[in-house]
Amino acid sequence: MPGFVNEEAMARDPFRLIAHAQANHARCIDDDRLEAWPDFFSESCVYKITTAENLREGLEAGIIFANSRDMLRDRVSALREANIYERQSYRHILGQPYILSDEGAEVRSETSFLVVRIVQDGDSHIYATGRYRDVYAISDESAKLNERIVVCDSSRIDTLLAIPL
Amino acid sequence: MPGFVNEEAMARDPFRLIAHAQANHARCIDDDRLEAWPDFFSESCVYKITTAENLREGLEAGIIFANSRDMLRDRVSALREANIYERQSYRHILGQPYILSDEGAEVRSETSFLVVRIVQDGDSHIYATGRYRDVYAISDESAKLNERIVVCDSSRIDTLLAIPL
Amino acid sequence: MPGFVNEEAMARDPFRLIAHAQANHARCIDDDRLEAWPDFFSESCVYKITTAENLREGLEAGIIFANSRDMLRDRVSALREANIYERQSYRHILGQPYILSDEGAEVRSETSFLVVRIVQDGDSHIYATGRYRDVYAISDESAKLNERIVVCDSSRIDTLLAIPL
Numbered sequence: 302m303p304g305f306v307n308e309e310a311m312a313r314d315p316f317r318l319i320a321h322a323q324a325n326h327a328r329c330i331d332d333d334r335l336e337a338w339p340d341f342f343s344e345s346c347v348y349k350i351t352t353a354e355n356l357r358e359g360l361e362a363g364i365i366f367a368n369s370r371d372m373l374r375d376r377v378s379a380l381r382e383a384n385i386y387e388r389q390s391y392r393h394i395l396g397q398p399y400i401l402s403d404e405g406a407e408v409r410s411e412t413s414f415l416v417v418r419i420v421q422d423g424d425s426h427i428y429a430t431g432r433y434r435d436v437y438a439i440s441d442e443s444a445k446l447n448e449r450i451v452v453c454d455s456s457r458i459d460t461l462l463a464i465p466l
Numbered sequence: 467m468p469g470f471v472n473e474e475a476m477a478r479d480p481f482r483l484i485a486h487a488q489a490n491h492a493r494c495i496d497d498d499r500l501e502a503w504p505d506f507f508s509e510s511c512v513y514k515i516t517t518a519e520n521l522r523e524g525l526e527a528g529i530i531f532a533n534s535r536d537m538l539r540d541r542v543s544a545l546r547e548a549n550i551y552e553r554q555s556y557r558h559i560l561g562q563p564y565i566l567s568d569e570g571a572e573v574r575s576e577t578s579f580l581v582v583r584i585v586q587d588g589d590s591h592i593y594a595t596g597r598y599r600d601v602y603a604i605s606d607e608s609a610k611l612n613e614r615i616v617v618c619d620s621s622r623i624d625t626l627l628a629i630p631l
Numbered sequence: 632m633p634g635f636v637n638e639e640a641m642a643r644d645p646f647r648l649i650a651h652a653q654a655n656h657a658r659c660i661d662d663d664r665l666e667a668w669p670d671f672f673s674e675s676c677v678y679k680i681t682t683a684e685n686l687r688e689g690l691e692a693g694i695i696f697a698n699s700r701d702m703l704r705d706r707v708s709a710l711r712e713a714n715i716y717e718r719q720s721y722r723h724i725l726g727q728p729y730i731l732s733d734e735g736a737e738v739r740s741e742t743s744f745l746v747v748r749i750v751q752d753g754d755s756h757i758y759a760t761g762r763y764r765d766v767y768a769i770s771d772e773s774a775k776l777n778e779r780i781v782v783c784d785s786s787r788i789d790t791l792l793a794i795p796l
Contacts, residue, residue: 316647317481320562321562321564321565323562324561324562324563324564324578325564327561327578328564328576328578328597331578331597331619353720354751390518390619392578392580392595392596392619393561393578394559394560394561394578394579394580394595394724395561395562395578395724396654396657396723396724396725397562397650397651397653397654397725397727398654399651399654399655399658400651411658413654413657413658413661413722413723413724413725414724415580415722415724415745415747417580417592417595417619419595419619419620421519421620421621421622422621422622423622424591424592425592425594425595425619425620426592426754427592427747427754427755427756427757429755430722430724430747430749430755431722432658432661454661454720454722454747454749454755455749455751455755456751456752457751457752457753482646485727486727486729486730488727489726489727489728489729489743490729492726492743493729493741493743493762496743496762496784555683555784557743557745557760557761557784558726558743559724559725559726559743559744559745559760560726560727560743562727580745582745582757582760582784584760584784584785586684586785586786586787587786587787588787589756589757590757590759590760590784590785591757592757
């Protein structure tokens with residue numbers, strides 16, 4: 302297969318693929334298309350929300366934990382049933398992904414995030430800040446999440462988190 | 467012209483051109499160089515500010531509407547006359563552009579934004595969040611706006627918007 | 632050295648190198664690894680924090696000034712001694728770097744920033760916004776700061792700034 306390796310080297314740009322996936326991921330949540338959200342993950346993924354303080358103190362538990370895409374789908378269903386009364390939306394603003402390691406099939410990155418909560422007929426305020434510690438499965442054309450640890454800066458987290466972070 | 471097509475393929479990078487144009491666009495507003503702002507648009511452009519709610523309900527009107535670069539220039543003149551009394555500034559923080567479609571001459575993208583309002587001797591607060599739905603005319607070296615729909619997340623928008631968003 | 636120039640042309644991407652350095656720089660501060668912070672600067676660097684108003688009025692002084700990496704190290708030591716009592720953290724959200732000029736060895740860029748202050752068991756709020764006016768020494772593999780002028784949008788700056796901006 303002559304030329305295959307070179308072409309792959311040209312095409313494969315983890316930074317760009319991850320930036321692209323993250324922008325799309327954030328749009329999915331902010332546009333309230335939550336049913337499509339689990340598709341950003343691999344089938345046997347890890348998704349965890351925790352705090353910087355928990356991480357410092359070695360507490361593994363996390364506030365929210367899922368270890369399969371099906372669990373993420375269940376979570377979306379539960380959110381849809383619970384959140385029928387509120388009128389709110391969210392806006393994710395992400396920094397640029399920082400590539401921590403690139404081992405071919407798996408790329409680790411860290412990305413700062415800020416989520417603003419918009420309450421209709423109210424003020425917008427900072428809902429959460431922190432960083433994504435991600436492990437992406439990288440192919441030539443896409444980046445899927447094998448793992449996302451959402452590390453919130455504040456320890457005062459709404460335990461009834463209304464949306465995925 | 468041998469090599470022309472290849473060189474073009476190398477040079478033409480809509481993501482980079484759009485990111486570059488958007489960063490410069492934001493600087494122009496935040497540096498209060500509003501007179502230069504219409505130059506980011508094509509001559510027969512569309513510029514609209516609307517809300518996510520209006521969009522959902524199919525209301526086309528928008529809060530602000532212009533369909534030519536000259537109308538944008540008029541708007542800047544009007545703002546200059548009106549805003550002589552206040553001491554405030556703005557800071558745009560943009561996410562990465564997400565390319566929705568690339569049809570050669572025209573590229574559609576969506577970009578999350580957050581605008582902070584800074585009142586001198588007062589607190590800074592979130593002025594607006596939302597997304598730009600853009601149509602760019604892409605050449606080898608630049609990206610000009612054929613269309614920008616600013617979709618604000620909140621429906622509570624200051625109708626006397628002090629700046630372009 | 633055949634091929635050297637071409638390889639350099641491929642590898643040298645100031646935008647990417649600067650974006651990478653800035654994301655890492657922000658992580659360093661937000662992760663509270665301040666001792667590593669001076670390493671983002673050249674040995675004989677300039678680091679200044681000032682305000683947009685000071686800049687407009689031609690006031691050169693700045694709120695904080697250092698003209699060597701050693702002075703930055705001293706500043707970190709002083710911060711470590713002073714800030715033993717507070718529980719707070721910061722989150723930097725940066726826009727994309729805008730390249731102002733590229734003269735080979737030195738590249739000038741401007742980048743919007745937003746810093747959120749997180750007080751444990753309190754609300755998160757906007758601590759500072761502004762722009763970095765940077766001069767980077769660019770090599771094939773890295774970008775080091777020869778100069779960073781932090782231009783804060785607000786003139787109401789905490790003179791006992793708890794962290795580097």
